[in-house]
Amino acid sequence: MPTQRDWDAVKDLSRRITDPVQPFLTTETRALVQATAHDVGTSPDETTRALQDDESAAVLVREIASRISTGSRRLSHTLVEVDRRRDAGDLEGARQLLLDVLAVEVVPHYVDILNTYLAAVDDEP
Template sequence: MTEAVDWGPIRALARRVLTEGERLALTRKEKALLKRTAAEVGISDSEAKNALATEEGALGLLQEESRRIREGTRRRMDALHRMYQHKDKGDFVSARQEMQDVLEVEVVPHYRAIAQGQLDNMANEP
C-alpha cells in the first residue's frame, strides 16, 4: 500500500478558497502544498508546474486536487461498502468486481493501492 497521506492542509485550503471565497495567495508554502498534493492525486509534475505559473492556473489546480480527493473518497467508500455486502453473502466474484471497477477509473495512487490491496486480500477466496 502507498504511504499515508495527510490531506488535511489541502482540504483546509480548498475550504477557505473555494467555499469561503478567500483569495489564493501563492506563497512558497501554498505552492509547495499544491505541488505535493498534485503528485499525491495523480497530476504530473509538469502539469502542476504549469498550473502554478499563474494565479488562475493555481486555482484550477486546487479545484482539481480537491475534486479528485472528494470523488475518490466517495467512490472508494461506496465500493468498499458494496464489496463487504457481497462478501457477507459469499459472493466473492461481485466483491472483487467492485474493486476492479474502482481500478478502472481511479487516478489517485493512494485509492488505487487500497482497491488493489482489497483485491489481493480476496485472491484466495472462491
C-alpha cells in the same frame, strides 16, 4: 504515502479560494500544491504549468480537493459493498466491483488500497 494533514490543508485552501481568484500563491502554498498534486496523480508537468499563476493554480487546487473527496467517498462506498458481497458469497461480484472502480480511480493511494482488497478477495473474512 500522503499525509492527512496535507490533504486537509489543501481542501481548506480550496474552500478559501475566492472567485475571482485573489493572489494566494506563496512558497508554502506552492509546496503544498506540489506535494498534494503528486499524491492525487497529477503529473509534474501539469503541476508546474498550473503553478505559473494564481488562476491556473486555483483550478488545480480545486481539482486536487475534488479528487481527494470524490475518491474517498467512492473508496468508502466500494469497500462497504465489497465486504457485503463477500459476506454473501459473491466473490466474483466483489472482484468485479473492485476492477470497475480501479478503472476510474486516479489517486495512487486509493488505487493501492483497492489493489490490496482485490488481492484479498478470495481470503477468508
